[in-house]
Amino acid sequence: MTTLEAPTTSRSQAPSRLIASRAKRKTARKGRRQSNPFLIHLTLLCVCVLFIAPFVWMVSTSLKTVDQVMRDPPVLIPKPMMPENYWKVITHPKMDFPLFTRNTLIIATLCVIGTVLSSSIVAYGFAKIRFRGRGVLFALMLSTMMIPGAVLMVPQFALFRWLGDHTPIQFLGTFKPLWIGAFFGSAFNIFLLRQFFMTIPDELSEAARIDGCSELGIFARIMLPLARPALAVVALFTFMAVWNDFLGPLVYLQRPDQYTLALGLQTFQSQHGGTEWQLLMAASVLVLAPIVILFFLAQRTFIQGIATTGMKG
């Protein structure tokens, strides 16, 4: 029978302290040893070293010469440093970095605009308008989140192919299949925004309604400005998803001048067959860097957004 002097108990109220104090005093030493902060630090430090080592290895390799890459034992801080590797990647004839970045940014921008617009409108409908069938539709929407992407991939491809054959608009071999869906909302983001709209009191919109404001006016002038932090989360996640997406561009993009960064990096790798690791690592760092910078600029928004993901219990 021991008690544990856990950090959480420091917030405990007086009465419970009183009752437990005797037992606590008796076993305090043993208890404190169990939640040893030193041990926690040690464990976390070890884990962090393991988690960060790949990054160090990546950056270190990206600054090496070919000889240094193949040296045994390896050096951690290369001498001489080769920052030119990065320039070599950017100007590499086999990987048009600026063009791939431009392509990725075009798709990402369209997806972010589409997702933020459509998801917020739909989320508002689900959160603030009481209409028949709302519960059923909402449940239906949540259940679509469970459908594995591969199940939809095959028929969606066929759908875009069919649309290209039967309408004057071409879809395959263009960016369209990669962003058009964004303008129809995405279940996860609608859910996230709906949870946010639910926290805004109805009185606000009621007052505006009495003043003769239309529903769309309430949404655009009252709700959207209030939802700015949640919209930032949605924009951030959408941008990341596009930046990281590999399967979508692999299936839909046909010409190399349309490639996104992710797809470009893969072709760069397969053409090199893993010989010039310093260049491959430099390219990886270049693809990864914007995401890491974005994360550090919006760390709080990020963490809160992810935390909300698991909140539906």
Place this chain on the structure above:
Amino acid sequence: MASSKRERREFVKGMAFVSPWFIGFLVFTLTPMGLSLYWSFCDYPLTQPPLFRGLENYRVILHETDFWISLKNTIYYACMALPAGMCVSLGLALLLNTKIRGLGIYRTIIFLPSLVPIVASALLWMWIFNAKYGLFNEVLAKLGINGPNWIADVNTAMPSLALMSLWGVGHTVIIYLAGLQDVPTELYEAAEIDGAESFRRMWHVTIPMISPVIFFNLIMAIIGTFQVFAVPYMMTQGGPFHATYFYTMYLYENAFQNCYFGFASALAWIQLLIVVVLTAFAFWTSTRWVHYQGK
């Protein structure tokens, strides 16, 4: 009468707001799913119209060795990556839920790898797993151990990929942390008064209280593992000797390289069925171990 008129108005208004999603659902989800269900019973090489063949695709699939290999591989991977990922992420979250100094830094470092674009992390790990000059074998060599061939060896390829997946648990850790911070302090105090020691408090208070979050992460992990594609596609192309040939790769090859759209549709539906059965099973067991607060 007035209320029904108002109801109708609200319905029109509500549907108008929800319509972007609803139209998208009809066009990009429901129609494709319906079509693919139909095509799964057809011979459909994409260049010709689909030809109804009944259960032929499914019969053929069950006799394909590649199907069984890819399914077995995916399950093998899931059996390693899923429990390991669940344990590591929950363990890290419990460690991070203490009040010690420098938590923010630890949390950031643990989260960072899950930001790495999948293509970049595949490249990085190909290099780490490199048998001759890779990070792992260099470190092992220093310890006097002759390291394995990692992803180049039939026996270690799949465990290597599962090991690599642990690097990206940060996302799940954050979700656990959010759940842990919602556990009311009073419960710990009550348990303490009753004299529960640390391990028992974790087992009887913490775990049940965050069981809905564990359940959520479990479902997401089941769906996620059946979608693994980019990592083996880039790192091993399914090899060596089909050791890392995942289900999704089998599907991708049939759909977009061989253009067997009917066959691939059947594969997609089998995948959906497996995921649904596993999820339903998880839901069924959840009544025993998932505790919802105030419900």
